[in-house]
Amino acid sequence: MPAILEVDNLVKKYGDFEAVKGVSFSVEEGEVFGLLGPNGAGKTTAISMLTGVLPPTSGTARIGGYDILTDMDEVKKLNGLVPQDLALYPTLSARANLSFFGRIYGLKGKDLKERVEDVLRIVALTERADEVIEKYSGGMKRRINIAAGLVHHPKLLFLDEPTVGVDPQSRNHIFESVLRLNRERGMSIVYTSHYMEEVELLCSRVAIVDEGEIIALDTIKNLIALLGGGVIHVGLQQVDNSLLAELSALPAVREALLAQQTVAPPLAEGEAPEAKESEPISTSSVVKIVAEQSQQAVVNVIGFLNDRNITLTSLEILEPNLESVFLHLTGKKLRE
Amino acid sequence: MNALHIARKDLQIFFKDRGSVMLLFLLPLLFIVIFSGALSAIGSDSDEDTRILLPVVDLDGGEAAQTLLEGLDAAGGIRVELYAQAEARTLLDERKLARVLTIPAGFTAKLADSQQVTLRLINHPDADAEGTEAVRLIVEGVAQDMSLESQIFASLRQMADMQANAPEEFQVFSMERTMAQARSQFERSRTHPLVAVVQTVPGQEGEREEMPDPIQLAVSAFTVLFVFLTSQTAARSVYDEKKIGSFRRLLAAPMSKASLLAGKMIPNFIMGLIQTAVIFAFGIIGMRLLGLTPMTLGSAPLAVVLVAMVVALCSSGFGILIAAIAHTENQISGLSSLLLWVMGILGGCFVPLFILENFLGPLPKIVPHYWANRAFNDLLVRGLGLADVIMEMAVLLAFTALFFALGVWRFDFD
Numbered sequence: 001m002p003a004i005l006e007v008d009n010l011v012k013k014y015g016d017f018e019a020v021k022g023v024s025f026s027v028e029e030g031e032v033f034g035l036l037g038p039n040g041a042g043k044t045t046a047i048s049m050l051t052g053v054l055p056p057t058s059g060t061a062r063i064g065g066y067d068i069l070t071d072m073d074e075v076k077k078l079n080g081l082v083p084q085d086l087a088l089y090p091t092l093s094a095r096a097n098l099s100f101f102g103r104i105y106g107l108k109g110k111d112l113k114e115r116v117e118d119v120l121r122i123v124a125l126t127e128r129a130d131e132v133i134e135k136y137s138g139g140m141k142r143r144i145n146i147a148a149g150l151v152h153h154p155k156l157l158f159l160d161e162p163t164v165g166v167d168p169q170s171r172n173h174i175f176e177s178v179l180r181l182n183r184e185r186g187m188s189i190v191y192t193s194h195y196m197e198e199v200e201l202l203c204s205r206v207a208i209v210d211e212g213e214i215i216a217l218d219t220i221k222n223l224i225a226l227l228g229g230g231v232i233h234v235g236l237q238q239v240d241n242s243l244l245a246e247l248s249a250l251p252a253v254r255e256a257l258l259a260q261q262t263v264a265p266p267l268a269e270g271e272a273p274e275a276k277e278s279e280p281i282s283t284s285s286v287v288k289i290v291a292e293q294s295q296q297a298v299v300n301v302i303g304f305l306n307d308r309n310i311t312l313t314s315l316e317i318l319e320p321n322l323e324s325v326f327l328h329l330t331g332k333k334l335r336e
Numbered sequence: 337m338n339a340l341h342i343a344r345k346d347l348q349i350f351f352k353d354r355g356s357v358m359l360l361f362l363l364p365l366l367f368i369v370i371f372s373g374a375l376s377a378i379g380s381d382s383d384e385d386t387r388i389l390l391p392v393v394d395l396d397g398g399e400a401a402q403t404l405l406e407g408l409d410a411a412g413g414i415r416v417e418l419y420a421q422a423e424a425r426t427l428l429d430e431r432k433l434a435r436v437l438t439i440p441a442g443f444t445a446k447l448a449d450s451q452q453v454t455l456r457l458i459n460h461p462d463a464d465a466e467g468t469e470a471v472r473l474i475v476e477g478v479a480q481d482m483s484l485e486s487q488i489f490a491s492l493r494q495m496a497d498m499q500a501n502a503p504e505e506f507q508v509f510s511m512e513r514t515m516a517q518a519r520s521q522f523e524r525s526r527t528h529p530l531v532a533v534v535q536t537v538p539g540q541e542g543e544r545e546e547m548p549d550p551i552q553l554a555v556s557a558f559t560v561l562f563v564f565l566t567s568q569t570a571a572r573s574v575y576d577e578k579k580i581g582s583f584r585r586l587l588a589a590p591m592s593k594a595s596l597l598a599g600k601m602i603p604n605f606i607m608g609l610i611q612t613a614v615i616f617a618f619g620i621i622g623m624r625l626l627g628l629t630p631m632t633l634g635s636a637p638l639a640v641v642l643v644a645m646v647v648a649l650c651s652s653g654f655g656i657l658i659a660a661i662a663h664t665e666n667q668i669s670g671l672s673s674l675l676l677w678v679m680g681i682l683g684g685c686f687v688p689l690f691i692l693e694n695f696l697g698p699l700p701k702i703v704p705h706y707w708a709n710r711a712f713n714d715l716l717v718r719g720l721g722l723a724d725v726i727m728e729m730a731v732l733l734a735f736t737a738l739f740f741a742l743g744v745w746r747f748d749f750d
Contacts, residue, residue, distance in 0.1 A: 052587060086581065
């Protein structure tokens with residue numbers, strides 16, 4: 001499949017702050033591509049540059065073969081944007097909103113009417129199309145927000161956190177709409193979210209974004225495979241490097257790493273800090289064990305600790321999903 | 337084209353907000369009714385009779401005495417009031433009257449016989465010298481006119497008597513006809529004197545503008561004030577788009593930033609024109625229905641329309657400037673209130689320009705309101721034409737260009 005979107009080292013700076021730090025990725029035609037990351041990771045800024053809302057500081061991108069730096073007018077015709085905000089006029093009806101957004105993309109007359117009816121059908125709000133938006137529920141507003149980005153039939157649709165503040169029923173409806181647009185109409189979609197369940201459900205490939213950078217990009221299966229057979233967090237009173245090496249050598253364990261250091265050992269009088277850094281490690285720590293096979297690894301780890309008479313303070317087996325991948329890669333939770 | 341779509345959408349949104357519509361269209365009408373009433377009151381105060389009182393004791397009561405009284409009254413500067421002789425004397429003694437003019441008995445008869453008569457003007461010793469001198473000059477002037485008139489009539493009568501004794505073929509003019517012609521000449525000399533004399537007081541040598549009609553003044557002033565206040569609408573509209581996020585959607589659409597800003601200016605412009613039309617319609621029809629003097633559109637209605645368009649355009653440009661420099665709702669309100677009301681006050685929307693200029697000098701000229709008011713005043717109050725307001729329109733267009741350029745320069749599209 002040819003790429004509909006190719007992003008090349010895109011950067012956005014606000015003074016000294018770098019909101020997007022040279023991201024590069026591509027999206028194939030007909031693909032649903034996910035940008036997963038916590039709030040403030042730079043997802044919306046990246047989308048804003050790709051849709052012409054913000055100029056990039058450096059780098060570029062091509063959409064449908066058009067460069068965003070030189071052919072933004074053409075790019076804008078191919079793009080559809082569903083912003084995170086409910087970007088609708090609350091005192092106008094849904095139909096009036098959609099007609100307006102259709103008009104600014106050059107639609108008129110019968111064509112405009114047909115497109116408006118079409119997108120109303122997609123979001124299943126034809127019956128209530130003449131009601132003013134302010135009378136809609138949050139979920140219905142979200143659906144019309146999506147419809148407004150679709151009315152001109154874009155080739156590439158950017159959905160920026162489209163389910164924020166939506167009830168489960170409307171959320172499911174939005175998922176169905178996205179999948180139908182992709183499967184039935186072949187629309188390419190860039191879907192940003194901080195909900196890993198949504199990205200797992202909708203996207204074939206995902207870029208995990210944190211602090212303006214893409215820290216991993218692959219299919220969901222491959223990203224989860226980064227965790228091997230799963231991740232186990234083991235809480236111990238004391239950890240040293242030899243213990244980590246022994247844990248790493250256990251059968252069904254791929255790797256054992258220090259995940260969390262809660263209490264730093266005090267420096268002795270006159271002792272240089274760099275000398276302390278080489279010391280085995282601390283008290284009350286969490287060891288992250290990347291397993292080949294999680295159940296077998298748990299049995300082996302517990303048996304090993306019992307044999308050595310080491311006290312286990314906590315044990316957590318992480319489900320192999322994108323949340324765990326994000327935690328594994330950044331040490332943070334997605335919704336922190 | 338996209339600018340028109342944005343404008344249409346904004347107008348749809350605006351006219352759904354009944355509160356704003358009422359505020360925009362009814363508030364100026366309310367202001368006009370209140371202020372035109374107040375200005376009328378000021379105007380009537382200025383009409384208060386400030387002429388010097390001249391108490392007159394008319395002991396004659398004849399035709400010539402009446403002519404003299406009318407002559408004094410019409411001369412300007414003094415106001416004649418009749419008193420009985422005793423009353424006048426008492427009031428003069430009590431210093432309640434500054435002076436008294438007495439027309440002697442037999443005044444009419446003596447004049448008819450061309451006999452000399454004397455008018456007696458008694459001034460109280462404490463009467464102000466200026467007033468006394470003014471009254472003396474006026475009384476003497478009118479008396480001289482009467483003397484002259486009387487003497488000429490007597491001459492004409494003599495000529496007529498002589499002609500009556502002449503053969504019929506020489507009787508070209510009858511006495512009545514000659515007298516009527518003479519009277520007509522005198523009348524004309526009063527209303528259209530060949531040489532006019534204007535008395536001035538030191539410090540008031542400059543041309544003093546007449547107090548314009550308060551209705552015309554209020555209508556044009558509040559039109560200017562409220563059309564400029566409409567510029568808040570453009571700023572708020574931009575702010576609302578940014579707040580709800582639709583501004584991002586517009587930026588992502590295939591349209592230029594200039595189209596976007598033009599789309600925000602057009603509704604402001606249209607609302608300014610509608611507002612002007614509503615206010616003027618009220619000034620013409622509503623004032624009549626309220627029993628007040630209706631306004632007129634002057635002698636160049638087309639020029640009024642053109643000025644209204646330029647004023648609305650200038651207001652729209654100012655709206656973009658406010659949208660560019662105010663980033664929050666409070667800033668828009670605060671900045672608009674501060675700037676637009678101060679500019680309104682400075683530009684003659686509350687105090688007539690000729691009064692403002694007397695104590696502010698050229699300062700009002702720095703605000704567009706001044707030029708807008710001047711243009712409307714020239715057309716509506718003075719009845720001037722398009723050619724007379726070209727400069728005002730050019731200045732307003734220059735303000736528009738300045739506001740728009742500053743607005744585009746400072747506008748935060750991010």
